[in-house]
Amino acid sequence: MIPEIRIEDYKYPLAEDRIAKYPLQERDASKLLLYRNGTVSESVFRKLSEYLPEESIMVFNDTKVVPARLHFQRSTGAHIEIFCLEPVEPAEYNTAFQSTERCSWKCVIGNVKRWKDDILKLYNPEDNQIVSAVGLEAHLISRDERTGTVEFVWKGGYSFSRVLEICGSIPIPPYLNRESEPIDEKRYQTLYARIRGSVAAPTAGLHFTEPVLDSIRSKGIDMERVCLHVGAGTFLPVKSDVIAEHTMHREPFSVSLDLLKKLSDRKVKTIAVGTTSIRTLESLYYAGVDCIEKGFPSDIAQWAPYERDYPYSTEESLKAIVAYLERNNLSELRLGTRIIIVPGFRFRIADMLVTNFHQPESTLILLVSAFVGGDWRKIYDYALSHGFRFLSYGDSSLLERA
Helix, strand or coil, rough: CCCEEEEEHHHCEEECCCCCCCCCHHHHHHHEEECCCCCEEEEHHHHHHHHCCCCEEEEEEEEECCCCCCEEEEECEEEEEEEEEEEEECHHHHHHCCCCCCCEEEEEEEHHHHHHCCCCCCCCCCCHHHHHHHHHHEEEEEEEEEEEEEEECCCCCHHHHHHHHHEEEEEHHHHHHHHHHHHHHHHHHCCCCEEECCCCCCHHHCCCCCHHHHHHHHCCCCCEEEEEEHHHHCCCCCCCCEEEHCCCEEEEEEEEEHHHHHHHHCCEEEEEHHHHHHHHHHHHHHHHHHHCCCCCCCCCCCCCCHCCCCCCCCCHHHHHHHHHHHHHCCCEEEEECCCCCCCCCCCCCEEEEEEECCCCCCHHHHHHHHHHHCHHHHHHHHHCCCCCCCCCCCCCEECCCC
């Protein structure tokens, strides 16, 4: 049954001056809120390993943010901002990034009503010669109120990933109320970012430094990676009064066979770094249910966790995915998920969560509430009254599942 949740119940006062507009000079100098056994306390992020159970599994999302924001200009002089969301043709991320002449993407388009049928030229006010040599153009294929399909065409034999590096800018969150700056190219990216595809950073990972990672390894903690490409939907507020009317966006993810085997034989705690990692991990159970019932996995639907009771254990479900991959000589599971985690959700894999402080009335606040058994307001009241910095460049928390 879809939970009856009013989004106004997840509102809290977030003043503009509490939003961290820039990162701290040192990544691991951020504050760390601790929620354990219903009690809230605080520390500093560089001491994170002290609060983690030995020989646990810690799961990181190694997606990499691409400079997916592009500024174009019409012949009339009007400016059109295009924000690449996901590839359409070719539809696979790596293939799209390797395209050398043209590709099309689903995009958020600013000023879309002012874009008629003309071909847009990239805005290049400083007449950068490298940018001019690329000659990037945008052709509008189709559109609706906020998004559209755009075909990009360029010269020079560059891959599209290189075109974005030359012509694009890092899409920092709109709530920062500023343009991206050189500091964002480095700091709006995790140290371990590896696979291009996100238009937003998995921000829980922004605090990690090499010394912090080394201290985690020294405790015998198994550090594993998944990849979920974060979509622009992560920036979109919940506009409906009740969560049942909110539509989640699809995000592609991949999990290695080796990690699936470890999770299926799990005898230690699992720590998810970020809401993207936890959504990936918790999606696995439902992929496994498909393997049991249909013989193959499919994308995870938004309300799948709430539609019925499932008779299978987590171990059975994960082992079904392992068996499917081995039967088909596959080294990883690749799917998409629209899963929404709200109060009433049954967590099956994650025991602890590292996460930042999220926007009021967001799906991520609902996820935190589900994880801590409804205790989210105690956590956020503490953070607000103890000088914590909020949102993407803000401070961090380590939460134990209630």
